[in-house]
Amino acid sequence: MTHSYSSALATLGEFGLISRISAAVFTHGSVITGIGDDAAVTTISKGMQLLTSTDMLLEDVHFRRSWHDPYRLGRKSLAVSISDIAAMGSLPRWALLSLAIPSDLSLDFIDDFMRGFLAMASENQVVLIGGDTCSSRSALVVSVTVMGEQYTDRIVRRSGAVPGDDIWVTGTLGDAALGLKLLESGETVSNELLTGLLDPEPRVPVALLLAEAGLATAMIDVSDGILADYGHIAEQSGVGGSIHIDNLPLSASFKQYTAGFSVIPYQLVLSGGEDYELCFTAHSTNREKIVDCAKKCGIDVTRIGIVTSCSGVAAVHRDGSSYIVQTDGFNHFK
Numbered sequence: 441m442t443h444s445y446s447s448a449l450a451t452l453g454e455f456g457l458i459s460r461i462s463a464a465v466f467t468h469g470s471v472i473t474g475i476g477d478d479a480a481v482t483t484i485s486k487g488m489q490l491l492t493s494t495d496m497l498l499e500d501v502h503f504r505r506s507w508h509d510p511y512r513l514g515r516k517s518l519a520v521s522i523s524d525i526a527a528m529g530s531l532p533r534w535a536l537l538s539l540a541i542p543s544d545l546s547l548d549f550i551d552d553f554m555r556g557f558l559a560m561a562s563e564n565q566v567v568l569i570g571g572d573t574c575s576s577r578s579a580l581v582v583s584v585t586v587m588g589e590q591y592t593d594r595i596v597r598r599s600g601a602v603p604g605d606d607i608w609v610t611g612t613l614g615d616a617a618l619g620l621k622l623l624e625s626g627e628t629v630s631n632e633l634l635t636g637l638l639d640p641e642p643r644v645p646v647a648l649l650l651a652e653a654g655l656a657t658a659m660i661d662v663s664d665g666i667l668a669d670y671g672h673i674a675e676q677s678g679v680g681g682s683i684h685i686d687n688l689p690l691s692a693s694f695k696q697y698t699a700g701f702s703v704i705p706y707q708l709v710l711s712g713g714e715d716y717e718l719c720f721t722a723h724s725t726n727r728e729k730i731v732d733c734a735k736k737c738g739i740d741v742t743r744i745g746i747v748t749s750c751s752g753v754a755a756v757h758r759d760g761s762s763y764i765v766q767t768d769g770f771n772h773f774k
Contacts, residue, residue: 445575448547454573461554465568466561470533480569482534488589493524499542499579507623510549512638513582514556520663521586522564523642523716527661528597529651530590532564532644537571540581564644594651601658601677601721607745608730610643610717612636612691613666617712618698618705632693640716646737647718655730659720665711666744667765670719671753677721683745685710686758707766710755721747 452460462475473481484490497503497517508516518535525532537557541550561568566586615636622629623637643661650656658673667683674681685706698704722730727743734741755763 445541445543445545449541449545449550452547457550457573460551461568464554464558466558467567468565471567471569474567474569475571480534480536482569482587484589487591489592489595491525491528491530491588491590491595492585493521493587494583494585495521495524497582497584499581505580508638510552511556511559514553514558515560515639516556517553517582517584518557518560518566518586519640519642520716521584522560522566522644523640523661523663525586525588526642526644526647527659527718528588528590528595529647529656529659530588530595531648532566532586532588532642534569534587535561535566536585537568538581538583539571539573540576540579540583541573542576542578542580545580564642590651594654596647596651596656596659596720598658598660598673598676600656601673601679601747603679603747603749604724605657605721605747606724606727606743607670607681607683607719607721607747608741609662609666609689609719609744610646610734610739610741611715612689612694612740613662613715613717614688614694614705614709614712615691616640616714616716617665617708618694620712620714621708622697630693630697632691633697636691637714640714642716643718643737643739646734646739646741649733649736650720650722650730653729653733655722655726655733656720657722659718662715662717662719663713665713666715666719667710667753667755668713670745673719673721674747674751674753677747680748680750681745681753682748683710683753683755684758685755685763687742687744689740689742689744706755706763710763710765 522532619633619637
């Protein structure tokens, strides 16, 4: 089987495409050698350590081109990796981007994708310093590596939660999962729900403030659902947790759409995933300081539970009764 690319992309070629991308990339003083050599050369700030995170987005697994316009797909491709760096209270600095490009992908699509990718990079002062391109015999594959830095004593891991800590979350939960469910069923989706799914915002500013002030004892970003992701904190910290579902923060759009339901679909909120908010734990004595940090960043934070000494994570109602969870969260291999 032959695979022919558009005449514009075929004429441009791999190295022409790389040059086209690099021409739009901004830089800063930490980059000694960027795109164009065999490897990038960067400098790390004095006293800081390097953090690295990689994410892969595969067409028809993580996204569908019929739903994700190229600009917002570019933004999201970088945002999800920036979110991992933010979840460790660290500053994102550099990115690597690799694309496996199918034959039906136009040069216009790639241009719009890169506009979105580089817009997200600019908003977070991240420099694209390299990557790779190749042809794909099937779907579009996007692989992004983001590197960041932070002072050793400010890096926030998953392993620091202790019994009695509060469990917090930034923003709202469930919009992306509800938006996806509506798209899959062919229903109309509000702009707010679509934005939650297609264009998430990594919570870098509040993560940095929490780390600088030493307020978060453990932290993770919410990609697979709050229940599963807090479960990773619990496992790494050797603790349990009780999540109060009546306290879960819901957006106005989520509430409006589900207003007529006899039962709120908490399953979407607990296990839907793709929220890319921050879930973190903190000592109960720091509640006012945490709210103040969030206000400085213009976002809301909500206490949704408590860290317990017994193993396991439970979802409970305000009256203490258990909420039966159908699935803990997204898992690629189930």
